[in-house]
Amino acid sequence: MSKSLYYRFSQFVGFLLGARVSVALLLTFALYVSTFFLFNQDETFRKFVFDFKVHGIIFCTVLTILAGGIINQFYDLEKDHIVKPFRTRIQSFIKQKYFLYAYLALSVISLGVAWMISHRVFAFFVVYQFFMWLYSHKLSRILIVNNLTFVSLTLYPFFGMMVYYERFSKKVLLMAIFLFLILLCIDIVKDTLTKSVDKAFGYITIPNYFKSRNTNIIIISLLVVTMAVSMKLILRTGISGFMAYYFASGLLMMIFCIYLLLNSSRKSKFLTLNILRFWVFVGIIAMLLNGLEGKL
Template structure:
């Protein structure tokens, strides 16, 4: 392969990884599925398709998420060299200033589109972008706030869609709580895997401050909360559709996670992290199938 072509391809993949394009693509899928099948209970599919404001809100959110991935990568660059060496090597093919140019372009594009849609959407996105920067710059190193803020920022676009449709049903509240605690579990698990690097670069995380045993106890406690929420959703809706079957099966998935963590099996945290990531993806698919067949 021509060296110049190889270099260009490496630059392209470096940008994709730096902007977390693949994670953003998954979030786009999750946003559209949840928007139509969970938040939107009153509009027909045809009205939803031609609702330019909701598509604009999702697009602006995704552009801001891409920008947030870039600024987070910029501040975490040194830590990522230790925790994500392969990704860091690919990203080095592209100079940091190009990432910053892309960050500014994506944020301005998002705000420009938002301003055309409405002043409220513009303000919503402006706050989001500020919080994304502030998290990367300051909050990511502060104990407890780092985990809580990360989860809140992940859910922020979903909150925007919820406000847009003004659908505050009990089912949505339970689902939001379930997602919040699952994402919190994932973030704490991620901190256990980057513990040494976090210590070197002064990131105050639960594993570093309280140690492994306390972290495991906290993780088990959060998993039990998710189990209780799953049981509440089943009790509220009845075990009569794909969506509630997902939560019923999820109880067994969470029990497996507790078993992995408590018995401290080899690579237990890594296995639990990826099992829960996979289960979240299954949840998006379950919501889609539930909406199609019910």
């Protein structure tokens, strides 16, 4: 591979990492699955495929998430040099000004498409993009607010779809609470692994404000509440199929995570983080399989 080709390839990979493309792809997949199988159960697949308004909203969401990833890495650059040295090394092949140009372009295109869909959709994404920027610029450094804002921004597009389809029910509400709690646990556990770096750069997180023991109590308490929500979903909402198996087996998964957290080692926290992340992905697959089973 020539030096020029290697440099171009490194720039491309650097941009993908800076924009958090893998996160955007996962959220896109989750949005399509939840939209068709949870929020939009009455519409046929053919009608859904040709519902360009929905595709437009998801397209705007993807662009906004990519833009959010770029602006977040711009503000977290110094911290990422220590926490994610490989990624920042790859990203160094692109000047920061080009990341900002990409951020502006993605934001403008997203808002332009949103405007063509409707004024309400445009307002929805203006709010989304503003809080994406505000989180990266200010809110990520404020105790508790950082975790709550991050999780809320992750779930914001799903809330938009729920409002769009006017799909309000006890089951949907409990599933939203379950996902909120899981993502909150993931974010706090992640902060325990970057505790000293966060403190050095002025990020006031739960792990570097409270003692390690208190942080573990908070995470374990959240997992216990999540287990209670899972049991309510199984017993009170009539949930069935793969989703019922998912929430039932999730009880064992969370008990195992609690056991790991009691160990308090860095390795156990890293393992807990990846188990919880994997479980979110398993939930998306379970919803897909459950939906396909219902449609057939």
